Amino acid sequence: MADVAREAGVAPITVSRAVSHPSQVAAHTLTAIRRAIEQTGYVRHAVAGSLASKATRCIGSVVPVLSNSIFADTLQGLSEELEARGYRLLIGSSQYDPLREQRVVEAFLEQRVDGIALTGTTHLPALRAQLKRSGTPVVEMWNLPTRPLDCAVGFSNFAAARAMVRHLVSRGHRRIAYIGGPTYMNDRTQARERGYRAGLAEAGLKAREAFVRRTPFEFENGARALSDLLSKTPSIDAVFAASDVLAVGALLYCLKSGLPVPGRVALAGLDGSPIGAQLTPELTSMRFARREIGAHAASILLGRIGGALPGTVVDLGFELLPGASS
Amino acid sequence: MADVAREAGVAPITVSRAVSHPSQVAAHTLTAIRRAIEQTGYVRHAVAGSLASKATRCIGSVVPVLSNSIFADTLQGLSEELEARGYRLLIGSSQYDPLREQRVVEAFLEQRVDGIALTGTTHLPALRAQLKRSGTPVVEMWNLPTRPLDCAVGFSNFAAARAMVRHLVSRGHRRIAYIGGPTYMNDRTQARERGYRAGLAEAGLKAREAFVRRTPFEFENGARALSDLLSKTPSIDAVFAASDVLAVGALLYCLKSGLPVPGRVALAGLDGSPIGAQLTPELTSMRFARREIGAHAASILLGRIGGALPGTVVDLGFELLPGASS
DNA sequence: TTGTACGCGTTATCAA
DNA sequence: TTGATAACGCGTACAA
Numbered sequence: 001m002a003d004v005a006r007e008a009g010v011a012p013i014t015v016s017r018a019v020s021h022p023s024q025v026a027a028h029t030l031t032a033i034r035r036a037i038e039q040t041g042y043v044r045h046a047v048a049g050s051l052a053s054k055a056t057r058c059i060g061s062v063v064p065v066l067s068n069s070i071f072a073d074t075l076q077g078l079s080e081e082l083e084a085r086g087y088r089l090l091i092g093s094s095q096y097d098p099l100r101e102q103r104v105v106e107a108f109l110e111q112r113v114d115g116i117a118l119t120g121t122t123h124l125p126a127l128r129a130q131l132k133r134s135g136t137p138v139v140e141m142w143n144l145p146t147r148p149l150d151c152a153v154g155f156s157n158f159a160a161a162r163a164m165v166r167h168l169v170s171r172g173h174r175r176i177a178y179i180g181g182p183t184y185m186n187d188r189t190q191a192r193e194r195g196y197r198a199g200l201a202e203a204g205l206k207a208r209e210a211f212v213r214r215t216p217f218e219f220e221n222g223a224r225a226l227s228d229l230l231s232k233t234p235s236i237d238a239v240f241a242a243s244d245v246l247a248v249g250a251l252l253y254c255l256k257s258g259l260p261v262p263g264r265v266a267l268a269g270l271d272g273s274p275i276g277a278q279l280t281p282e283l284t285s286m287r288f289a290r291r292e293i294g295a296h297a298a299s300i301l302l303g304r305i306g307g308a309l310p311g312t313v314v315d316l317g318f319e320l321l322p323g324a325s326s
Numbered sequence: 327m328a329d330v331a332r333e334a335g336v337a338p339i340t341v342s343r344a345v346s347h348p349s350q351v352a353a354h355t356l357t358a359i360r361r362a363i364e365q366t367g368y369v370r371h372a373v374a375g376s377l378a379s380k381a382t383r384c385i386g387s388v389v390p391v392l393s394n395s396i397f398a399d400t401l402q403g404l405s406e407e408l409e410a411r412g413y414r415l416l417i418g419s420s421q422y423d424p425l426r427e428q429r430v431v432e433a434f435l436e437q438r439v440d441g442i443a444l445t446g447t448t449h450l451p452a453l454r455a456q457l458k459r460s461g462t463p464v465v466e467m468w469n470l471p472t473r474p475l476d477c478a479v480g481f482s483n484f485a486a487a488r489a490m491v492r493h494l495v496s497r498g499h500r501r502i503a504y505i506g507g508p509t510y511m512n513d514r515t516q517a518r519e520r521g522y523r524a525g526l527a528e529a530g531l532k533a534r535e536a537f538v539r540r541t542p543f544e545f546e547n548g549a550r551a552l553s554d555l556l557s558k559t560p561s562i563d564a565v566f567a568a569s570d571v572l573a574v575g576a577l578l579y580c581l582k583s584g585l586p587v588p589g590r591v592a593l594a595g596l597d598g599s600p601i602g603a604q605l606t607p608e609l610t611s612m613r614f615a616r617r618e619i620g621a622h623a624a625s626i627l628l629g630r631i632g633g634a635l636p637g638t639v640v641d642l643g644f645e646l647l648p649g650a651s652s
Numbered sequence: 653t654t655g656t657a658c659g660c661g662t663t664a665t666c667a668a
Numbered sequence: 669t670t671g672a673t674a675a676c677g678c679g680t681a682c683a684a
Contacts, residue, residue, distance in 0.1 A: 001661065001662070002661090010670075010671090011670070011671050011672080012661090012662085012671095013662095013663075013664095013670080013671065013672085014669090014670060014671075016661095016662065016663060017663095017669095017670085020663085024669075024670095025669075025670085026669060026670085029669080029670085041459060043432075043435055043436060043460070044436050044661095044662090045436070045438065045660090045661050045662065046436040046437045046438070046662095047373055047376045047377050047382065047437065047438050047660090047661080047662085048377050048660070048661035048662035048663085048676090049661080049662050049663070050373045050662085050676090051373050051374050051377050051660090051661080051662070051663090051675095051676045051677070051678085052661080052662045052663035052664075052675075052676055053662080053663055053664080053676085054663095054664095054676075056373065065398075065402075066392065066398040066401055066402055067395050067398040067399060067402065069393050069395065072391075072392040072393040072398065073393060075392055076391075076392055076393065076419070079418075079419065088416070088433060088437075089417070090414070090416060090417075091415070091416075091417045092405075093402070093405065106369075107414060109369055110369060110370050110371070110372040111372045111373065111414075112371065112372070112373050133367060134369070218600075219600055219601060219604050220600075220604070223604070248601070249604065252604045252605060252606070253604075255581075255605075255606050256604075256606045274544075274545055274546075275545060275574070275601060278545050278546070278549070278575065278578045278579075278582075279578060279581075280578070280581050280582045327677065327678070328677090336654075336655090337654070337655050337656080338655095338677090338678085339654080339655065339656085339678095339679075339680095340653090340654060340655075342678065342679060343653095343654085343679095346679085350653075350654095351653075351654085352653060352654085355653080355654085370678090371676090371677055371678065372678095373676090373677080373678090374660090374676070374677035374678040374679090375677080375678050375679070376660095376678090377659095377660050377661070377662085377676085377677080377678070377679090378659080378660055378677080378678045378679035378680075379660085379678080379679050379680080380660070380679090380680095
């Protein structure tokens with residue numbers, strides 16, 4: 001920066017302004033400085049800038065996994081909105097492990113990110129304390145917390161799951177099994193399972209533990225769980241898989257085994273994945289505003305950084321996508 | 327840090343050592359400092375540390391998109407390997423736009439990342455120059471460059487595509503069409519298309535432009551391209567889709583339309599996606615070492631940071647996954 | 653094993 | 669609109 005300043009015949013601080021706040025610099029000074037930057041090959045040192053300004057213009061984000069496209073869409077929304085406003089996105093993955101989440105966030109806090117976007121609302125108490133103490137703006141995504149850490153954006157996983165069970169009931173199904181993810185420290189999965197039970201209860205059906213399977217989000221596991229359900233409790237006439245990864249796996253298993261869907265079992269998922277819509281029969285699912293969750297999260301954080309108060313909770317809702325699988 | 331030092335009765339530099347190089351500090355001093363850190367709630371300021379040490383322990387990575395799981399796997403490998411060695415991963419996406427790639431890398435250079443992992447080998451000349459000038463270690467992933475920018479890890483997209491055509495020929499197919507991605511500034515897609523033509527040429531078959539479709543990587547586009555090929559050039563007896571996203575889309579289209587596979591058309595993809603393996607018929611594909619590409623990229627960059635010379639090019643090869651679709 | 657002195661490259665603050 | 673000065677919070681180099 002000193003070299004550029006010398007070259008352009010100005011003080012270093014003017015170069016700083018030309019780069020960061022060009023509107024505060026006279027037009028002719030600006031052109032001189034830009035030429036000098038060109039000539040010297042100067043690259044702004046963002047680390048030094050952050051140290052002096054006490055702002056990194058970086059946002060940290062934690063998702064369970066990158067390989068599930070539902071979070072990829074949210075990250076895309078986050079990243080685009082942030083980029084448009086001159087912010088950068090750091091991404092960490094927790095692998096559904098709250099301890100890893102904590103470690104990733106600790107790294108973010110050391111980097112002095114200006115804001116943090118988390119997936120879900122279940123976090124280790126120690127992490128909640130660290131976040132509070134740091135004063136960093138936080139937004140929780142993908143569910144509606146009863147008591148948000150700071151701000152939140154998502155939808156009611158409970159209501160979405162219950163609505164799907166209502167749909168299956170409305171189609172005449174009564175013996176509805178459930179395939180979902182592991183519930184440990186996962187508020188979304190927990191809420192979906194509660195939504196399933198609530199939906200059954202509403203219809204006067206009773207939830208049976210023998211109708212429930214919990215398994216990690218992989219296609220093969222959806223297939224395996226369905227096969228297991230059909231052999232152990234052959235009386236079931238529908239399966240609600242609380243994630244399209246599991247639902248698609250289950251549907252493909254039926255196609256492979258020649259089991260008519262919905263003739264033998266009806267199937268429904270959640271998440272509205274593109275692949276489900278391409279299958280035959282088309283998978284009944286629920287669309288969530290995946291990209292918008294990210295975009296809203298970005299807006300909320302930038303608002304908080306700009307001085308807005310905590311407490312914002314945005315509900316983006318959900319939309320039933322009825323398919324031929326149910 | 328000054329507060330911690332006072333609390334522990336040592337100089338600030340000793341606190342710095344206790345945090346960054348604990349082995350250089352006496353055990354009892356260490357425990358005193360750790361207690362002081364606990365009491366004060368001190369969080370290391372990584373920005374200041376980076377400014378002083380001239381190292382950020384951050385690696386920047388550019389992928390075309392996050393939503394395609396093939397890159398997610400590579401990022402997972404990268405991130406895990408880096409994390410294990412105390413480095414952090416910054417992720418940017420180019421949306422297959424070389425200008426966006428350049429802007430993302432410029433941001434990385436301003437942040438003073440210690441190394442950069444790029445997808446592919448086609449980059450804007452201006453970007454190549456900036457990278458060279460910066461001296462930052464770079465690794466190109468997912469293809470084998472003839473002249474690497476610095477280092478590279480991947481496999482021959484050309485050879486993989488050619489091998490798949492050989493496979494289709496060996497199964498008796500002669501009128502083999504091609505569905506691939508857009509070729510502009512995408513060396514992987516270009517190489518796969520050249521591999522297709524080379525495979526045909528070897529077998530004494532001639533490539534016809536009417537047999538070729540280029541379309542963005544989406545399930546629906548694979549379906550649309552196949553439908554178009556079947557109506558315009560009904561004589562085709564096989565389709566090689568140079569990416570499983572497109573191949574799966576094409577296969578699902580056949581299932582929906584009741585076209586026998588491989589009876590009416592044989593189908594083959596590339597990338598070895600999990601979903602392809604679950605379909606009926608199982609999709610013929612090619613497995614690439616997606617995770618390992620990322621893990622190797624991390625090792626190579628850390629090696630370069632540690633002083634290793636540029637020029638490393640690692641070929642991880644590919645493996646044919648024959649399925650019932652061909 | 654611990655400490656002193658200094659500098660890393662910017663920006664905030666205040667003044668001109 | 670531009671500039672002088674003083675941090676920002678660490679780690680390096682060297683010394684004790």
